[in-house]
Amino acid sequence: MDFFKNARLFDPYQTQYLSKQLDEFNLPNFIMTQIKDEWNIYIEICSELSHVQMKEFNLENWWLNHRVRLPKMYNVAHDSFEENQDDDSSDNDIIPLINDSESE
16 A cells, blocks of 8 residues: 555645655655655645646656656656556556546
């Protein structure tokens, strides 16, 4: 279960459902040390998102647009995204999963 909770951490729309305390996540130390300095900035940016924007939301573009403000988190998220792209599967795209669950 920790794996899925931790993966949701890098989806800005999911942060509203997660703890705002980074220490409550069961992240590997090498990831925790990379993102801890930017965590509060990330939470603040995510809190400004509107659910109206979700239909046009592109996770990869969001991270590209925030890579200057969140360089360490961007690197972790980008590395994860690239690993998923190596699978050559569109089943790894979280946005369709979110949109599908909203329509039910």
